[in-house]
Amino acid sequence: MRLIVGEGSCGLAAGAGAVHTRLQELLAEANPTGVELGITGCNGMCFLEPIVDLYDDEGALHRLVKVQAKDADKIYQAATTGDLSLVDGLRISAEDAEFLDKQTRIALRDCGIIDPESIDDYLAHGGYQAITKILAEGMSQENVIHEIDVAGLRGRGGAGFPTAFKWRAARDAKADETGQKYLICNADEGDPGAFMDRAVIEGDPHSLIEGMLIGAYCIGASEGIVYVRAEYPLAIIRLRKAIEDATARGYLGDNILGSDFSCTLRIKAGAGAFVCGEETALIESLEGKRGMPRLKPPFPAQAGYWLKPSNINNVETYANVAWIIVNGGAAYAAMGTENSRGTKVFALSGKIRRGGLVEVPMGTTLREVIFDIGGGIRNGKEFKAVQLGGPSGGCVPASKLDTIIDYAELSATGAIMGSGGMVVMDESTCMVGMARFFLDFTAKERMLEILSRVVDGKGEEGDIEKLEELCYAIKDGALCGLGQTAPNPVLTTIRYFRDEFEAHIAEHRCPAGECRELITYYIDQDKCVGCTACARQCPVQAISGERKSPHKIDPTLCIKCGNCKTACRFGAVQVR
Amino acid sequence: MSKQKPSDLSLIEPVLDSYAEVPGSLIAILQETQAAYGYLPMDAMEYIAKRTGTPIATIVGVATFYAQFRLEPVGKYLIMLCQGTACHVNGSELISAAISDELGIHDGETTPDGLFSLEHVACLGCCSLSPVMMINGTTYSSLTPDKAKKVLRSLAAESAEGGASA
Ligand SMILES: Cc1cc2nc3c(=O)[nH]c(=O)nc-3n(C[C@H](O)[C@H](O)[C@H](O)COP(=O)(O)O)c2cc1C
Numbered sequence: 167m168r169l170i171v172g173e174g175s176c177g178l179a180a181g182a183g184a185v186h187t188r189l190q191e192l193l194a195e196a197n198p199t200g201v202e203l204g205i206t207g208c209n210g211m212c213f214l215e216p217i218v219d220l221y222d223d224e225g226a227l228h229r230l231v232k233v234q235a236k237d238a239d240k241i242y243q244a245a246t247t248g249d250l251s252l253v254d255g256l257r258i259s260a261e262d263a264e265f266l267d268k269q270t271r272i273a274l275r276d277c278g279i280i281d282p283e284s285i286d287d288y289l290a291h292g293g294y295q296a297i298t299k300i301l302a303e304g305m306s307q308e309n310v311i312h313e314i315d316v317a318g319l320r321g322r323g324g325a326g327f328p329t330a331f332k333w334r335a336a337r338d339a340k341a342d343e344t345g346q347k348y349l350i351c352n353a354d355e356g357d358p359g360a361f362m363d364r365a366v367i368e369g370d371p372h373s374l375i376e377g378m379l380i381g382a383y384c385i386g387a388s389e390g391i392v393y394v395r396a397e398y399p400l401a402i403i404r405l406r407k408a409i410e411d412a413t414a415r416g417y418l419g420d421n422i423l424g425s426d427f428s429c430t431l432r433i434k435a436g437a438g439a440f441v442c443g444e445e446t447a448l449i450e451s452l453e454g455k456r457g458m459p460r461l462k463p464p465f466p467a468q469a470g471y472w473l474k475p476s477n478i479n480n481v482e483t484y485a486n487v488a489w490i491i492v493n494g495g496a497a498y499a500a501m502g503t504e505n506s507r508g509t510k511v512f513a514l515s516g517k518i519r520r521g522g523l524v525e526v527p528m529g530t531t532l533r534e535v536i537f538d539i540g541g542g543i544r545n546g547k548e549f550k551a552v553q554l555g556g557p558s559g560g561c562v563p564a565s566k567l568d569t570i571i572d573y574a575e576l577s578a579t580g581a582i583m584g585s586g587g588m589v590v591m592d593e594s595t596c597m598v599g600m601a602r603f604f605l606d607f608t609a610k611e612r613m614l615e616i617l618s619r620v621v622d623g624k625g626e627e628g629d630i631e632k633l634e635e636l637c638y639a640i641k642d643g644a645l646c647g648l649g650q651t652a653p654n655p656v657l658t659t660i661r662y663f664r665d666e667f668e669a670h671i672a673e674h675r676c677p678a679g680e681c682r683e684l685i686t687y688y689i690d691q692d693k694c695v696g697c698t699a700c701a702r703q704c705p706v707q708a709i710s711g712e713r714k715s716p717h718k719i720d721p722t723l724c725i726k727c728g729n730c731k732t733a734c735r736f737g738a739v740q741v742r
Numbered sequence: 743m744s745k746q747k748p749s750d751l752s753l754i755e756p757v758l759d760s761y762a763e764v765p766g767s768l769i770a771i772l773q774e775t776q777a778a779y780g781y782l783p784m785d786a787m788e789y790i791a792k793r794t795g796t797p798i799a800t801i802v803g804v805a806t807f808y809a810q811f812r813l814e815p816v817g818k819y820l821i822m823l824c825q826g827t828a829c830h831v832n833g834s835e836l837i838s839a840a841i842s843d844e845l846g847i848h849d850g851e852t853t854p855d856g857l858f859s860l861e862h863v864a865c866l867g868c869c870s871l872s873p874v875m876m877i878n879g880t881t882y883s884s885l886t887p888d889k890a891k892k893v894l895r896s897l898a899a900e901s902a903e904g905g906a907s908a
C-alpha cells in the first residue's frame with residue numbers, strides 16, 4: 167500500500183503538513199506491512215484539500231478528501247490492515263470525481279501524480295524522453311522547431327504569440343563574439359487569480375526543465391534563467407532541488423547525455439512588482455535594476471538579457487514542449503480550434519463551487535469549464551460574471567457564457583485569454599467595486615477618483631462617459647502592454663453592467679449590496695428566530711431584541727461590518 | 743527621522759564577498775540583506791554602495807521600486823494579507839477590517855509592541871482557498887474575520903510563552 171499526500175501550497179495551506187506528520191509518526195512506531203508514504207503536487211482539486219491518495223496492493227487508487235490530522239489514525243489503520251472500509255467516510259464523491267474526468271491534461275500531465283522531489287519518479291513517467299530523443303536521433307534545431315510549429319503552440323503567458331516564430335527569431339539572431347544567447351522562463355505569474363505556473367513548478371518541476379532544455383537547444387543558448395516571483399517560496403525550493411538532481415544525472419551541464427549540447431539553469435527570485443511580468447521589465451529586473459519596460463524594438467530575440475539574443479516564454483508554454491516532441495506536433499494540433507490549438511490550463515476561483523486547476527482543449531465553452539467542471543456557483547446563488555486575464559483582462563457576463571476558449575473569440579468579448587485566471591462572481595459582487603479594485607491595481611489616479619465617488623454614492627451625471635473617455639485616452643497613449651490593456655477591466659464592466667453604474671449614480675443604490683456607504687443592514691422579521699448569534703457578534707451593540715423573538719438593527723449605530731450577516735445561520739440578516 | 747543604531751555590517755560580509763563583483767546581483771544582495779536584518783537599514787545600503795561601487799541613489803531606487811523591500815523594521819510576525827481578485831471577491835476587505843480591529847494597525851503599519859506588521863499583497867497563488875493570508879511563510883486559507891482573529895491571538899500567545907521561558 168502507498169499513501170500519497172497532496173502537498174502543493176494549497177494542500178499545505180489547508181493542513182496537509184499536519185496530516186503527513188501524523189502519518190509519519192504512526193508509521194515510524196509500527197509498519198508491519200511496509201506501507202510507503204510519499205508526497206505529490208497539486209492535482210487541481212483545491213476545493214477538496216487536504217487530499218490523501220491511497221494506492222492498494224493492486225495499484226488501484228482510493229482518493230480520500232478533506233482529510234484532517236485527526237483522520238490520520240483511521241487512514242493508518244486502513245493502510246496497515248487492508249480494511250479499506252475504515253476510510254469509507256473520507257472517499258471522494260462520484261460527482262466531485264468528475265472534476266478530473268472531464269479534463270485533458272498535457273501541461274498538468276504529472277501534477278498530483280508524481281513526487282515532484284524525485285527525478286526517478288519523473289523518469290518513470292516518461293520524463294526526459296523528449297530531450298533524449300532529440301539528442302540521440304540528432305534532430306536538427308529546425309526539425310524540433312518544426313514540430314512545435316505543427317503543434318500550433320502559442321505563448322500561454324497572455325499574448326498568445328506563436329512559440330515557433332519566437333524560437334526561430336532567437337535562433338537566427340546573430341550573437342556577438344562571445345556567442346552567448348539566453349533562454350528565460352517567465353514564472354512571475356503576477357495576475358491575481360492565476361496559479362497555474364505555481365502548480366506546474368511545485369508539482370512537476372522537471373517538465374519545466376525539460377521544456378527549457380529543448381528551447382535552449384533550438385535557439386543555441388547555453389544558459390537558462392527562471393524568474394520566479396517572491397511569493398512562491400515552495401516553488402523555488404522544489405525547482406532548486408530539481409535543477410540539482412538533473413545536473414547530477416547529466417540532464418543539465420556540459421555535454422548533456424554525451425552530446426555536444428551544454429546548458430545550465432539557474433533561478434532568480436523576483437522582488438514583488440506587477441510590471442516585472444512584462445518581458446522587457448523582467449529582463450531589466452534580472453539585470454538587478456528597477457523593472458521598467460524597455461522600448462520595443464529591439465525585441466528580446468535581438469537584444470535581451472545583457473543585450474544578448476534571448477528568448478522568453480511562460481512556464482505553461484514550456485510545460486507543453488516535451489509532450490509535443492514525444493507525441494508529435496500533429497497530436498497536439500488535433501485538439502482545439504483553427505487558431506488556438508492544444509489545451510489551456512485555467513485557475514478557477516471566486517464564488518465557484520469547485521475551485522482549482524482545470525486543463526481543457528481549446529474550443530471548450532466557458533460554461534462547460536465553470537458549470538460542468540467547476541460545478542457552478544456556491545450556495546445556490548446566481549452567476550454574474552467571470553473575470554478573465556487579470557488586470558489586463560475583463561469581465562464576461564452570463565450572456566456570453568457560450569463563448570468558446572479561443573484567443574480571437576475571447577478577445578471579441580472585450581476580455582482576453584490572458585494567462586488563465588478565472589475569477590467567478592455572483593450576484594453579491596458589486597461591479598462598480600470591481601472596476602475600482604482593478605484600477606487600484608494598475609493605479610490610474612483620476613479614474614480612481616471618479617469611481618470612488620460613485621461607490622460612495624456621490625457620483626455625478628456624465629461620470630460613466632468620463633470614465634470611458636479616460637480609458638480610451640490611456641489605451642492610445644500607452645508605451646507598453648500594461649498601459650494598453652489596463653483600462654480593459656473598467657471598459658468591460660461598463661459595457662456589460664452599465665445599469666449597475668447608473669443605479670449607483672442616479673439612485674444611490676448598490677444592487678449587489680456590497681458598497682458600504684450605500685447599504686443598510688436589516689433583519690428579516692419572518693426569518694429571524696431570535697437565536698441572538700448576531701447580537702453577540704455586533705461590535706457596537708447595534709442589535710437588540712429578546713431571545714426567541716425577532717431582532718432589530720439600529721441603523722444609526724450600525725458600522726456595516728457585516729459580522730451579523732456572517733453569524734446568521736437563517737439568512738435573516740439582509741442588506742438593501 | 744530618529745537615528746537608528748548602527749547595524750552589524752559583518753552580517754552581510756559573506757553575501758558581498760560572493761556577489762559584489764557579479765554584475766546584475768543588486769536585487770539578490772538586497773534580498774540577502776533583508777533576510778539578515780528583517781529590513782534594509784540605511785547604513786547597510788551605504789556599505790553595499792561602497793563595496794559594489796554602485797551609487798547609493800541607484801540602490802535606494804531599486805529598494806523603493808520593489809514591494810518586497812522594507813526600509814523600516816517590521817514586527818516579529820509579518821502578516822501578508824492577500825488583496826488579489828479572488829480574495830477581494832471572497833471578502834478580503836472584511837478580513838482586513840478584522841485585523842485592524844484586533845491589532846489597531848492598517849496596511850504598512852506595525853503594532854507598538856513590535857509583534858505584528860500588516861502588509862497588503864497582490865496574490866499569494868492560493869486563490870482557490872481565498873481569502874488567504876501568509877504569516878512568516880505559513881499560509882492560512884478560507885479565512886473568516888473570526889478565524890483570522892483566532893490565528894493572531896494564538897500567535898500572540900505563542901510569543902508570550904516563548905518570551906516567558908527565554
Ligand atoms: C503588464 C504585463 C504583465 C505580464 N505578466 C506576465 C506574467 O506574469 N507571466 C507571463 O508569463 N507573462 C506575462 N506577461 C507577458 C510577457 O510580456 C510575455 O509576453 C510572455 O512572458 C511571453 O511568453 P509566452 O510567449 O510563452 O506567453 C505580461 C505582460 C504585461 C504587459
Ligand code: FES
Pocket residue numbers: 358359360824825826827828829830864865866867868869872873874
Ligand atoms: S487572489 Fe488571493 S491568493 Fe490569489
